[in-house]
Amino acid sequence: MTVSRRNIVKGIGIGTTAAAIMSFDGPRSIARAMSMALPPQERPLLLHNNENPLGPGSFVTQHMNEAMDMGLGSLYGLPSRQTIQAIADAYGIPTESLMLGNGSTQLLQSITHIYTSPKRGLVTAAPSFETCPDYANLMGHPVNALPLDPNLMVDLDATAEAARGAGLVFFCNPNNPTATLHDGTAVDAFLDRVLSESDAMIIVDEAYFEYVTNPNHKTQIPRALENERVIVSRTFSKAHGMAGMRIGWLVGHPDTVSKLREWQYGGTLNAPALLGAKASIEDPARIQNEVERNKAVRAFTMNWAISKGMEATDSQTNFVFIKTGLPASAFREACEQRNILVGRDFPPYENQWMRISLGTMGEMERAIDVFDQVMTDLDGLSSRRGEVAA
C-alpha cells in the first residue's frame, strides 16, 4: 500500500484511518528505488507521489548541513523566525500573516480543526486532496464532497452554493489529482461569491502553484492578507523539492493566523528544514529552472498521451491525469512489475484514469516505453476477453 502526500485515508473511522496510516510500507520496490546497490537504470521509478525528482539541490543541502554544523540538531529554540522572515521578504508579506507547519498537512489539519464543527461542515471536491476531509471525518464534522465538472475541474458554482451554512471551503488550485487550474478571473469571481453569499472560511491550497504556466493564473495571497476569511497554503514539498523535510506555510489575515497559532503545536519543524527552506526561498532562480524543466517533461508526456489518442487534462502541475481507459489498479500493478510506481485510485475516476507524477526527462522516456508495453498487454487482454464474451 502506498501513501501519497494526500494520505490515502478515506476517513471512515478511526480504525480505518489508523490502519491505513500505519501500513506505511510502500511496495518493496521503494526500498529498491532507494538502494544505492543497484545501477540507476535498474532502480524503480517513483512516479506515484508527485515528488520533485531532482531534490533541493546543493545550495539548500549546504544550508541544511550548516544547520548541523551549528549544532542546531541537538538544540531547542529553532530558527523559525529566519524562515518566516525570508518568506516575508520574498513575497512582500508581513510576518504576522505567515505561519509554518509540518508540511501543509499540519496547517490544513489546524484550519479544519478551528473552522469546522458538528454543525458547520467542510465543503470540498472529489477527488481532491484529502487532508481536510479526513480530519473533519475524524472529528465527526460533516463533509460535503462535490463532484468535479465534466472537464475534471472543481465545480465552482456548486461549491459556492454548498458554502452556505458551511464552516470551511477547501479549494485546491491546481487540483490534485486532476492537475486542473482555475484562472484568476474564475477564482476571483468564486471567492467574491463565497464571501458575499456565505460566512464560511475559504482555504485555497496552492501546493502546486509554482508549476503553473497558464498565463492567466493568479495567486490568492493578496486577498488572504486582507480578508480574515481567506487562507492560502503553500508547501516546500513540490517545486522546492523538500517533501522529506516536512515544511509548509500559509498566509492569512493576522487575526486568522493568531487564532490558528493558539491551537497549532509549533514544535514540529526540524532545524535543517527551517534553514534549508530559507535558503530555497532565497534562490528563486533554481525554482524557475525547476518549473522550466518540469514544463518540458510535462509537454513530452502529454504529447505521448495525445499521440496515443488518450484524453488528458490540461496539467498545470508536476503530474498528469490521463484517461488510459484501463482500471488504475491493473495499470498500476502492471507498471510495478516493470519497476515503475504510478498513482493510486482516485474514485470515481479509478476505472479509466491514471495519475502519473513527472520524473526527469530521462525517467519519463523510460516510463513511456513501459506504459506502451503495459497498454498493449492490457489492451490485448481485454480485447481477447471481449472476443470470448462475444
Added chain:
Amino acid sequence: MSLSRRAVFAGGGSSSANFAQLVTARGREALVAELGPLGGESGLIPRPQKGEIRLTSNENPFGPPPQAMTAIREGFAGASRYPSNTQPNMSDLTTALADRLGCETSNIVLGAGSGELLKRVAQAYVSPERHLVTASPTYLQTSGVARYLRAEVKAISLTNDGKLDLDAMADASRGAGLVFFCNPNNPTGTVHSASDVYEFMRTVQRTSPETVIHFDEAYHEYVTDPNYESVAWMACEVPNVFVSRTFSKIFGMAGMRVGYGVASGPTIEKLQSLALGMNISVPSVSGAHTALQDPSYEPKEKRRNTEARQYTVDFLNGLGYKVFDSNTNFIFANIGRPAADFRSACREHGVGVGRDFPPMEKTHARISIGTMDEMQRACEVFKEVLA
C-alpha cells in the same frame, strides 16, 4: 532568548504562571512569531558563543551520536522524497523501536517530537466534561492544551521531596479524562519507583477505570535509581496507559523533532489517526534509526551524564544548597533566592540556566547538565554569584 523542549522561557522574561501556560499551549512557533519584531533579535538562534555554557533546556551537550549525525547528513540526499519512500522509512523506525521495546509495531506511534504526541493525547482524552490531573510544577504542555479545550485542570502540588503527590493525584483522578505523570519529573528531576507507579495505576484503574494515564518518560534513559522501571511494557498490555519517549534527550536530537508513544493497540490507533501522517523528516528518521543501532552508546552517555550530575550536586551540597534527588540530565536546586536573580547573575558570567518554575521560582533554579568541563566551570560561577 532561548526555548526549552518544553517551549518555555529559558532566560528572563515573564514569571507569570498563566503566561507560561499560555506559551506552552501555543508552542514555540507562536512564540517566535509573537514575541517582538522579527529579525531584530539574533539571540533566538542558539548559536553557541565561544565560552558560553548553555544549561537552560536539558539538551545533550554532545548532540547526536556521531553515526546518527552522519546518517542525518546522508538523509539530506532523500530530502525530496516523502518519509514513506526512503530507506529507512518511518515504518522501519517503528519496527526498530518495537524490536527494542519487545512489543508490536501496532504498539508504537511516532511524533514530531514527543510534544506532538503530548498535544494529541490531551486532545483525545480531555474535554470540558473530562478533567486533567497533573502536578505543579511539572511539564506544562498538557495543561496548556487542556485549558485551551476549556477543561478543568487539577494541578496537584509536589511533596516536600519534589516528587508527585501520588495519593492526592489518585484522589483527583476520579472521573478524569487524563492523568499526566511525568516520570522522572521535570523540573525536579525526581523519579518514582516501579512499585509506587504500579500501585498508582491499580488505584486509578480501580476507582476511575476510564481515566487514561499518560507517563511521560522523556528522561527515562538517564535514570539511575535501581527501583525505577519504565511502564512501556505494561502500556502495551493494558488499556488506558500511554507512555511517551523522545530522541531529544539522551540521543541529542532535539532540533530534529522525533518522539514516540507506546500503548495498547486501540489507544495507538486513536492517536495515530490524530497525529500527522508523515510527521518525521527523512533525515530525522535516518538519524533516529541509526541511533538505535549502537547498543554501546546509551550506557556511555548515561555514565557521562551521571558523573557530571554527581559533580554538580556534590559541589552545590558543599556550598550548603540542597538539591532534589535527580535522575535526569538536569537538577533542581534550592538556592534560597529568586531564580530570576540567579539566572541574570549567571548570564553575566556566560552561563545560561533554566527559567522560572512557579510556584517554586522564589527559591529554586533548574540547571541542565552539560559536559564535565562545562559543569566545573559553571560551578565556579555558581559559587561566585551565590556568595
